[in-house]
Amino acid sequence: MAKKKELTVEERLRALYDLQLIDSRIDEIRNVRGExxxxxxxxxxxxxxxxxxxxxxxxxxxxxxxxxxxxxxxxxxxxxxxxxxxxxxxxxxxxxxxxxxxxxxxxxxxxxxxxxxxxxxxxxxxxxxxxxxxxxxxxxxxxxxxxxxxxxxxxxxxxxxxxxxxxxxxxxEDYKSEIEERLVAAYTRIRKNVKNGLAIVPIERGASGGSFFTIPPQIQVEIASRKKVITDEHSGRILVDAELAEEQKAKMEKMFSKL
Incomplete structure (x- = not known):
């Protein structure tokens, strides 16, 4: 079995956020079907x-x-x-x-x-x-x-x-296979525990997406440096900086339009 490519922290965060965007899109489709x-x-x-x-x-x-x-x-x-x-x-x-x-x-x-x-x-x-x-x-x-x-x-x-x-x-499934199992397990666990299925959220106006709890400036700097995976102490969600989120959204929108 081929060994997984060793990803940098930034690559992991990007891959995880891409996975979140894909799974959120699946959630949207299923919500349209609804009951x-x-x-x-x-x-x-x-x-x-x-x-x-x-x-x-x-x-x-x-x-x-x-x-x-x-x-x-x-x-x-x-x-x-x-x-x-x-x-x-x-x-x-x-x-x-x-x-x-x-x-x-x-x-x-x-x-x-x-x-x-x-x-x-x-x-x-x-x-x-x-x-x-x-x-x-x-x-x-x-x-x-x-x-x-x-x-x-x-x-x-x-x-x-x-x-x-x-x-x-x-x-x-393809994205999950590229990310280390430990992170996929954490992502899956967080998704199950949050109401809207958002396990990874960007920082918006100094707070984690969808939250009113402000992230301390020093933590915001660490998140923006993309040197380690950081979780929100209040919601348990994995945090990414707004710029990374926008870049990945633009990339994934192009992919979605081709499906």
Whole structure:
């Protein structure tokens, strides 16, 4: 394996700041995408859930329809038995047999009444479920339209930025491979611990970029001399002088424009 070229402190600072600019550009691209991928995933899950609910509602309608058919068949059977018992009543030999058949007829009549009551309840359930099905279908249609719109947004952003993002990720890895692992590890650790991902910042108006804490003049002179890597005692960020930062920004902007 080829040995890494030994960089001067200034070269390390420039390489680290270049790496920061590349990674910040990747962050910008991902911020543009923002929450869209999550929104699309959530909408896809919501639509899938609504469709499952719709299938269950339609399936429950079929079950109720079968229950109604069952009750109608029971009514027909009960009517046939009433007719049979009524015919038998004409040929009874005593009151006991007549009363027994009368009870059978009354029982079948009650069965018919109960079945008709159930059919009425089932039909009410059908109407209620049909209403819910209609509302669910409307919601599926509305969420699918919203999903299509969000997917279109995401696809447009991906088409516009994916190629650049992949090129930048590759550049980031290239730069990391040129910098000693100790510095890369420190840079990565600082990036994770700060809100905006800025591990290396220039001095602006006597303070570290994005901070209100003034850097003592002697430290500013040391930073400008580029003889050693200096960190801000308040934020832990690595500091570079404004001139170096401007030079590297100009260089990296040219590179970004070619990606």
């Amino acid at each position: 869209l991928p999550l929104e699309v995933r959530d909408l896809e899950d919501e639509v899938a859930g609504l469709k499952i609910r719709l299938e269950k509602l339609v399936s429950s309608l079929e079950i109720i329809d079968n229950d109604i058919v069952g009750k109608k068949n029971l009514i027909e059977e009960a009517k046939a038995l009433i007719k049979k018992y009524s015919e038998q009543q004409k040929n009874v030999r005593n009151n006991r047999e007549f009363n027994s058949l009368t009870k059978e007829v009354e029982f079948q009549e009650l069965e018919i009444q109960l079945a008709e009551k159930h059919i009425k309840e089932f039909k009410a359930q059908i109407e209620q479920k049909k209403e819910v099905i209609s509302e669910t279908k409307d919601k599926v249609k509305e969420r699918e339209t919203h999903l299509k719109h969000k997917k279109g947004e995401l696809d447009a952003i991906l088409a516009e930025t994916e190629k650049e993002e992949q090129a930048l990720i590759s550049k980031s």
